C-alpha cells in the first residue's frame with residue numbers, strides 16, 4: 001500500500017531580509033536577527049555570532065515584535081491640556097516642543113542651572129545624558145542606579161575595582177562551585193542561563209541563596225532559603241569558619257590585596273585608622289626579615305600579617321590582623337547567626353567547608369606564562385574554582401553596601417577573583433576607584449558644570465555640600481547622610497523637589513522612569529506631589545518634561561512629552577564609555593540601528609536631546625559659529641570624541657576601519673558595525689586573560705585599546721580606607737564636620753571592614769506586629785513594567801498574586817481563591833493570595849511591576865493588570881517610621897543612599913473576596929493614545 005505524504009514546505013521563506021541589531025526587551029543586550037518581510041518585522045531570533053547570547057533568545061526577546069507594534073506607543077510630541085495626572089494632551093510638532101522646552105530651560109541655564117533636575121531611568125546612554133547635563137551646568141543629574149543596585153556596583157568598585165554583571169562574569173567553563181545570591185531571572189538574563197547550563201553539563205555545584213525558590217534557584221543543586229536582609233551575616237559567618245580553619249589564600253592576599261598594609265591604631269591621631277605610607281605615598285607593610293616597615297612593593301619584602309608594630313611613636317597593625325579579630329568574634333559564629341538567618345549552623349559550616357574544599361583541594365592550573373606588574377614572571381596561571389554572582393536582592397537593603405562588600409571579601413580571601421575558575425572582570429573593568437572621577441557639583445550660570453556629576457568620594461572633601469553645609473544636589477546625594485552615593489538618589493528627587501528641600505526647582509526632566517507608579521516608593525504620595533498646587537494655584541513642581549516610548553503611568557503627569565521610538569527604530573550604542581557588552585576574554589561593544597523607520601512623529605530620545613542641546617547652545621553640542629555640531633545620535637556616536645581618538649564606539653575607528661579602541665572618527669563606522677552583526681569584538685591576548693589588575697600584558701593591552709591612558713595596576717581593598725576618613729570626621733577629626741545627629745550613624749556604617757546591622761525598617765517598628773518580610777522579584781518574562789503592554793507577554797503575567805508560605809497559609813486558614821489585606825507601617829493593600837512552599841516561612845512576595853493603573857499602557861480599564869494586579873510600592877515609604885528623635889530618616893542604605901525596597905515588613909490577614917478587585921483602586925487616567933484593540937494579531941492591526 002502506497003502512502004502519499006502531503007506536499008509540505010517544511011522551510012517556508014519567512015523573511016526577505018535579516019537585520020542584525022541589539023535586543024532591548026531587558027537590559028541584557030543580546031544580539032538579535034530581525035527578520036523582515038515586506039518592510040515589516042516578521043519575527044526575531046537570537047544572533048548566533050553574538051558574544052552575549054550566542055543565538056539564545058528568551059521569551060521577552062522573541063516578543064519584541066509585539067513591543068514594536070504595541071498600541072501603547074506614543075505617536076507625536078504632546079503638551080498637556082488638562083490637569084496634571086488626567087492624561088489629557090494635544091499633539092504638537094517637534095519644533096513647537098523644542099521651542100517650549102528651550103524657552104523654559106534657556107533662562108534657567110543663564111540664571112540658576114540647578115533649577116533643572118534631569119534624571120533618567122533604565123536607559124543605556126548615560127555617557128551621553130550625563131555629558132548633556134554637564135554641559136547644561138546643572139548639578140542635578142543621575143540615572144536609576146540609586147534605586148536599583150548601586151550598593152552592588154559601589155561596593156564592588158571600592159573593594160576590587162568591579163562588581164557583578166556588567167563588570168564581570170564567573171568563569172563558567174572552569175568554575176566548580178557557584179553561589180548565586182539574591183537573584184531571580186532579572187539582570188544578566190541569557191548569559192546566566194547559558195552559564196548555568198554549562199555548570200550543569202560539567203556537574204559543578206550550584207547553590208542558590210534566596211528567600212524564594214524560583215528561576216535560577218529552582219534549578220540550583222542546593223537552595224538556601226535565607227531570611228531577607230541577613231545575607232551579610234550569613235557570609236560573615238562563613239568567613240568566620242574559613243578563618244578559624246585557616247582556609248584562606250595568604251599568598252593571594254599578600255600579593256594582590258591590602259591585607260598586609262599597616263593601620264594606624266592611635267585613637268588620638270588625626271590619622272587613626274588610615275594606612276601607613278612612605279614619603280613617596282607608597283603603602284607600607286612590616287617586613288618579616290627586618291621587622292621594620294617597608295614599602296610593600298620593595299623587592300624582597302615579605303610582609304607580616306599579624307601583631308603590632310610601633311613606628312615613629314605610633315602603633316600600627318596589619319589589616320589582616322584587624323580582619324581576623326573582627327570575624328573570629330563569637331558574634332559571627334554560625335551558631336550565633338543561624339536563627340537570625342533562618343539557616344542552620346550545620347549548613348553554614350558545611351557550605352564554608354565545601355567552598356574551602358573546592359578552592360584549595362581542586363585548584364586549576366593553566367600552562368600559560370605571564371608577567372606581573374612588578375616584572376615577576378610566572379610559568380602558569382593557577383586558580384581556585386569557586387565563583388559568585390549577586391544582584392538586587394542583596395543590594396536593596398539598608399545594609400546592602402556592607403553585605404555586597406562581605407560577598408566580595410569572601411571571594412577575595414578564597415583567592416578566587418581574576419583567576420582561572422573564579423570571578424573574572426570584563427573590560428573596561430577592572431578599574432579601581434582611582435580610575436573613576438570624584439563627584440562634581442560646582443555650577444556657573446550660563447556655563448557647564450565643573451566636571452562629571454557622579455563619581456566615587458575619597459573623603460569628606462568630595463561631598464557635594466555648600467559652604468554652609470547644605471546639600472548642593474536636589475537628591476542630597478554625596479552628603480553626610482549618604483557619603484558614597486555614587487549613582488545619585490533618583491528616588492528622593494520628587495519628594496525633595498516637592499518639599500523644596502534643599503531648594504525649589506523649576507523643571508523636572510525625566511526619561512524612561514515610571515516615577516508615578518512602579519519606580520517610586522509611596523506611589524500614591526508621589527502622584528500627589530506631582531499634582532500638588534501652592535497657594536497661588538501653581539504646581540509645586542512647576543514644570544515637568546518627560547520622554548517615553550509608551551503611554552506609561554508617568555506620561556499623564558508631564559506638561560511636555562517628547563515621544564521616544566521603539567528599540568527597533570533607533571540608534572543606540574552600548575559603549576565602553578558606559579557599561580558595554582564585553583566578555584572576560586574580549587572587549588566588545590554594540591549598536592542599535594533603525595531596522596524599521598518610525599511610522600509616527602517620534603524621535604529617539606538621544607537624538608531629541610542632542611537637538612535640544614544645540615538649540616540651547618550647549619558647549620559640546622554646537623560649533624564655534626553656533627551651528628549644530630551633531631545632526632542626531634548617529635552623528636554623535638560616530639564623531640564625538642571624549643578624549644582624542646576615543647569615542648562612544650571602540651571598533652572600526654580610523655578612516656580605514658583599522659582602529660581598535662583608539663583612532664580618529666570613521667564616517668563608515670556604523671555601517672561597519674551593521675555589516676559585522678551590530679557589534680565589535682576584540683580578543684584579549686592569552687597571556688593577559690587572568691590576573692588583569694596585576695598583569696603587565698593586560699595593562700599594556702588596555703592602554704593600547706584606550707581603556708586607560710597609562711597602566712593602572714592596583715590592590716584589592718579588603719580595608720576601604722576612604723570609609724575611615726568619613727568615620728574620622730564623625731569622631732570630630734578634621735575641618736569638615738558632619739551634623740551631630742549623624743555622627744553615630746557614620747561611625748557605625750562607615751566601617752572600613754564589612755559589617756552587618758539589622759535592616760533599618762525592622763529596627764524602627766514592632767516586628768511582632770509586622771512579622772513578615774515582603775519582597776518583589778522580576779519574572780523571566782517581564783522586565784519591570786516594560787512588558788505589560790506586550791500582547792504575548794501579558795498572557796504569561798497578566799496578574800500577580802501574593803505568594804505566601806505554607807506556614808502563613810495554614811495559620812490564616814487561606815483557601816484557593818482567597819484574598820488578603822497586607823499592611824505595613826505606611827499603607828494597606830488588598831491582594832489575591834497563592835500558596836508557595838519553596839519559600840522562606842517568614843516571607844511573602846510577588847512579581848514586580850505587573851499591576852497597572854487604569855487607563856495606562858492603552859489597556860482596557862478592566863484589564864487584569866488593573867483589577868487583580870497590584871504593587872507593593874503602596875506599602876513602602878521613602879522615609880523610615882519616626883524614631884522619636886524628631887527626625888525622619890531616609891529609607892536607604894546610609895552609605896550609598898540605595899533605596900531599601902526589600903526591608904519592607906508587613907502583616908497579613910484574610911480579606912473578603914467581594915468584587916475580586918485589588919486595592920487601592922487608583923482612579924483611571926485618560927489615555928493619550930486611546931485604548932488598544934481587543935485582539936492583536938500579526939497582519940491585523942499592524
Ligand code: SF4
Pocket residue numbers: 023024025026027028029030053056057058059060061062189190
Ligand atoms: S535576555 Fe534580555 S536582551 Fe536577551 S533576548 Fe531576553 S530580553 Fe532580549
